[in-house]
Amino acid sequence: MSKLKMVEVTDKSITERQAIARGEVILSPKTMQLIKEDAIPKGDVLSCSQVAGIMAVKETPYLIPMCHPIHITGVRIDFKLKKNRVEIEVKVKAKDRTGVEMEALTGLSIAALTIYDMCKGVDKNIFLSNIRLVKKTGGKSGTYVREEEK
Numbered sequence: 001m002s003k004l005k006m007v008e009v010t011d012k013s014i015t016e017r018q019a020i021a022r023g024e025v026i027l028s029p030k031t032m033q034l035i036k037e038d039a040i041p042k043g044d045v046l047s048c049s050q051v052a053g054i055m056a057v058k059e060t061p062y063l064i065p066m067c068h069p070i071h072i073t074g075v076r077i078d079f080k081l082k083k084n085r086v087e088i089e090v091k092v093k094a095k096d097r098t099g100v101e102m103e104a105l106t107g108l109s110i111a112a113l114t115i116y117d118m119c120k121g122v123d124k125n126i127f128l129s130n131i132r133l134v135k136k137t138g139g140k141s142g143t144y145v146r147e148e149e150k
Contacts, residue, residue, distance in 0.1 A: 006066050012097040017138030021104035022149075023131035025086045025115045031123040032084060045118040046079050049088075053077045053111030057092055060106045070096040072103065077111055085129075086115055101133050 035045045042048075054075045061069040074093040079086055090108040092100040112128045119126055134149040 004066065006068065007098075009068060009097040012140070014095055014097055015138045016093070016095050017099050018091065018093045018136065019100040019104035019133060020092075020135040021090045021101075021108040021132065022134050023088050023108050023112050024129045025088070025112050025126060026084060026129055027086070027115075027119060027123050027126045029084050031119050031126070032081060032086075034122060035086070035119070036081060040118055041121060042118045045115055046086075048118055049079070049111045049114040050077045052114040053088075053090055053107040056110035057090070057103045057107035060103045063106060064102050067102050068096075068098050070094050070098060070100065070103070072100070075107065077107065088112055088115075099136055099139055101136050105131065105133060 034040050038044055054077065056063070057075045058072060061067040072092060072094050074091075076091045078089045088108055088111050090104045090111065092104040092107065094100045094103075108131055109128075112131065116126050116128065132146060133144075134146045135144065137143045
């Protein structure tokens with residue numbers, strides 16, 4: 001018999017919560033140049049990635065079995081373009097009884113996978129790297145900041 005269960009949150013207080021996730025898509029300098037020039041055959045890579053990431057945040061409880069549906073109040077996805085990588089940061093806010101870490105990580109992962117999908121036709125050596133939660137605030141456990149990010 002399975003011991004899976006969704007954690008009970010009824011008695012937890014509704015508080016403002018935020019999570020920040022970061023990760024990278026590593027690709028060739030040539031592919032980065034194509035992204036900057038909006039010359040990838042499938043179209044605007046970063047806009048598509050941003051929309052996909054936001055959609056993923058909202059769909060997280062349908063993708064991760066034990067996640068609670070929560071009231072997302074904001075999502076922000078930012079990109080930094082480097083020589084051979086796109087750095088992605090996803091910030092998610094909510095007012096609810098449970099945190100938004102999984103939403104931030106899911107949004108980040110799907111944004112990164114979307115960049116991969118948009119660029120795979122011109123670059124076969126793309127890989128995703130360093131996907132991580134860097135900060136979370138709110139709730140009973142308070143604030144967490146990844147040591148390497150301080």
